[in-house]
Amino acid sequence: MTQKKLKLKLKPKFKKILLIIGIILILLLVLFGLYVNKRNALSSLGYSDKAIDNIMKKFKTSYVEEQGENKMLNAAFESKDYQEDNLENYAKIEYQDQEDIVKNVNALLEKGYKTSEISLILSRGSNEDVTEFAKREKVDYLEEFLSVDYAKLKNYDRYVAYQDLENEDAETTVLYVNLDFDKEDYVDPLEITEFDQYVLVNKHRQLTEDYVPDDLVEFKEEDTKVDETVEATEEVVRAFEEMKAAAAKEGLTLMVNSGYRSYQDQEEIMQIYLDAYGQNYVDNYIAKPGFSEHQTAMSIDVASATVDTFVESDEYSWMMDNAYLYGFILRYPRSKEDITGYKCEAWHYRYVGKEIAKYIKENNITYDEYYMMFLDK
Ligand SMILES: [Zn+2]
Numbered sequence: 001m002t003q004k005k006l007k008l009k010l011k012p013k014f015k016k017i018l019l020i021i022g023i024i025l026i027l028l029l030v031l032f033g034l035y036v037n038k039r040n041a042l043s044s045l046g047y048s049d050k051a052i053d054n055i056m057k058k059f060k061t062s063y064v065e066e067q068g069e070n071k072m073l074n075a076a077f078e079s080k081d082y083q084e085d086n087l088e089n090y091a092k093i094e095y096q097d098q099e100d101i102v103k104n105v106n107a108l109l110e111k112g113y114k115t116s117e118i119s120l121i122l123s124r125g126s127n128e129d130v131t132e133f134a135k136r137e138k139v140d141y142l143e144e145f146l147s148v149d150y151a152k153l154k155n156y157d158r159y160v161a162y163q164d165l166e167n168e169d170a171e172t173t174v175l176y177v178n179l180d181f182d183k184e185d186y187v188d189p190l191e192i193t194e195f196d197q198y199v200l201v202n203k204h205r206q207l208t209e210d211y212v213p214d215d216l217v218e219f220k221e222e223d224t225k226v227d228e229t230v231e232a233t234e235e236v237v238r239a240f241e242e243m244k245a246a247a248a249k250e251g252l253t254l255m256v257n258s259g260y261r262s263y264q265d266q267e268e269i270m271q272i273y274l275d276a277y278g279q280n281y282v283d284n285y286i287a288k289p290g291f292s293e294h295q296t297a298m299s300i301d302v303a304s305a306t307v308d309t310f311v312e313s314d315e316y317s318w319m320m321d322n323a324y325l326y327g328f329i330l331r332y333p334r335s336k337e338d339i340t341g342y343k344c345e346a347w348h349y350r351y352v353g354k355e356i357a358k359y360i361k362e363n364n365i366t367y368d369e370y371y372m373m374f375l376d377k
Pocket residue numbers: 258294299300301347348349
């Protein structure tokens with residue numbers, strides 16, 4: 001009897017506690033569910049766990065969800081440099097994979113640049129270039145130069161100086177400065193360390209002494225007009241043979257006088273001319289070692305089997321019309337001496353592949369220009 005009484009007494013209290021615990025548990029579950037749901041939503045928009053932590057901590061979940069996928073916002077929320085006041089500007093800036101992007105964006109906003117200008121700045125340089133640029137005072141002709149696709153942030157001052165001097169339009173100015181036309185030939189050249197088939201070698205870009213192509217192949221003896229073996233890369237030799245066969249169908253015989261020349265070959269050539277004609281001649285007509293395109297093994301000096309002065313041969317006329325179909329371009333044309341830095345060489349052809357050769361032919365530009373517009377990194 002006593003026991004029963006006790007039970008009856010405890011039951012309602014116990015029920016109440018259970019009910020409260022139950023409600024708390026359900027509430028917690030609901031909250032947890034909402035939390036997980038929000039995280040998943042942000043995650044599916046491409047935000048990282050670290051960014052999501054901060055987005056939620058700063059109560060910006062709805063704002064970020066409204067913006068949708070945005071790499072710059074993700075970077076901002078990941079960064080210790082995040083500034084609340086800049087949030088809406090971050091959302092408008094085009095992201096680049098740069099370590100200090102948020103810090104640099106803050107600095108550029110502080111200097112008074114618009115978000116569209118900041119997107120341009122970020123897209124035209126490396127992390128280091130942008131970091132340097134963000135330290136300087138606001139510049140005046142930013143969009144004029146940087147809106148050119150191949151403009152480089154680090155060259156900004158040179159663009160301004162060159163245009164001041166030469167009065168060229170912005171596009172030409174950017175192109176010519178990128179080609180180092182504001183520097184003397186052979187002075188302070190770029191040393192080429194990464195080599196591929198598109199390499200650009202000219203009076204401002206030098207190959208190192210130890211650069212030797214690893215796929216050299218000899219031209220057939222009957223294709224060479226000189227008494228020594230002539231070599232080029234495998235692809236160039238194959239392309240020449242294809243071109244030679246096509247010319248042969250029209251009764252013409254193409255040959256080669258020269259192909260790959262090593263750094264040391266070029267040194268010897270320079271010495272021979274130096275002894276015979278003196279320094280002045282060498283400076284004007286002989287490429288210094290490392291500056292000869294022949295070291296790439298992708299250039300050939302073409303000859304006619306029957307006429308010694310190539311420019312007077314039918315082979316020359318045929319090459320002018322057809323070389324591009326086989327991937328070759330006349331590298332130093334007469335009308336482009338100011339750009340290439342070389343007097344016209346009717347015999348010197350560079351292999352660039354069919355697609356690029358066609359573009360260069362149709363647009364009447366040099367390889368120097370093509371490289372700067374489309375291949376330079
Ligand atoms: Zn040559």
